[in-house]
Amino acid sequence: MLDRWALQLVKKPLNAGAVILARHSVSADSVTVAGFAVGLLALPALFMKLYWVALVCILINRVADGLDGAIARIQGPTDGGGFLDITLDFIFYSSVVFGFALADPERNGLAATALLFAFVGTGSSFLAFAIMAEKRGLTNFKYPNKGFFYLAGLAEGTETLCFFVFFCLFPGFFTELAYTFAVICMITVITRVSGGYLALRNDDSGTV
Template identity: 55%
Template sequence: MLDKFVTPYIKPLLMPLVTQLDKRGVHADQITVVGFVIGLLAVPLLAAQLWTAALVMIILNRVFDGLDGALARYQQRSSSAGGFLDICVDFLFYAAIPLGFALADPVQNALAASVLLTVFIGTGSSFLAFAIPAEKLNLARPQFANKSFYFLNGLTEGTETIAFFVAFCLWPAYFPELAYSFAFLGAITIFTRINGGYQTLKSHTVTDAQQSKEQDK
């Protein structure tokens, strides 16, 4: 929900790093992979209950996630392959963080982490499932025109996810309560995405069928 408001402020902050990386011949896909590896380092740190160190890895992962797309656009090398790689490692990173908390305290955190992971599957699948027909129908995406995939809005997007991840690390004793709260918001996102996506695709299907009939007359 907040991504469209936060992204315009983040982009200018990344440009000094983007220009330096471009001068050194760094490719956006390399940034994606390095950022993913850094993000995965949070899992053993969470399991060891090294909350601050894990938080640093999470934040660095998000910085790299912003850098790869900005660098690709700056170098005019945006591609479907790069977008595919980016979205795959993003969802793997998102799933890894609840796992880290489950490993840290299985008795207290495992059930909440499982619920949150279930919701992540719903938000991720609804997001990606809509992107396929949206691309086929060439639906407009004015808010995320530079993205490789069609971004279907929701109550919980990247900004909200990272905000909760930060909260998890700052108040690890309250992970179950925070995770259940985030899962509830994510469930709302699932419902609105499925309903909104279905209605959008249904209306375009009807419109396309009507246009075909008119052309056949």
């Protein structure tokens, strides 16, 4: 829901950083992989309850996720890069939730499972519609720079980052925060499935 405004706020600094990296022949894919590697370090940090370390790793990952897209737009986007980016993003998101489950299995385990369940719904509806949109040549004018049809929802990247930050700053409230975010994600699933189905059905009938 907040991505369109958040992207505008970080667009200039990300583009400036991307120009510098591209000038030094740093590829978008290398930034994607490096950012994922740093982000994945949040998992052992969370297991050891080093929440500030995990927070730094998460923020670096998200900066890298913005930089790789900006670099790709300079150097030319590729299907392989888009595939790598979205796949590693979903693995990273899940690893953070899993890390909190490992930090305190008895207290956090069920809430983490509920959130991962919701993540499956948001991720699958997001990617399934992107496949259909690509097949039909549909374009999302709200996110023209995305390499695939970016199906919006109540829970997007900005909301996910905000909750991850809250998890790290207030680990004692992970259960309450995780359940809250799971509900938000499930609302997103409902709106994406219903909205996506209606959009595709209308496209089938030629009314879109």
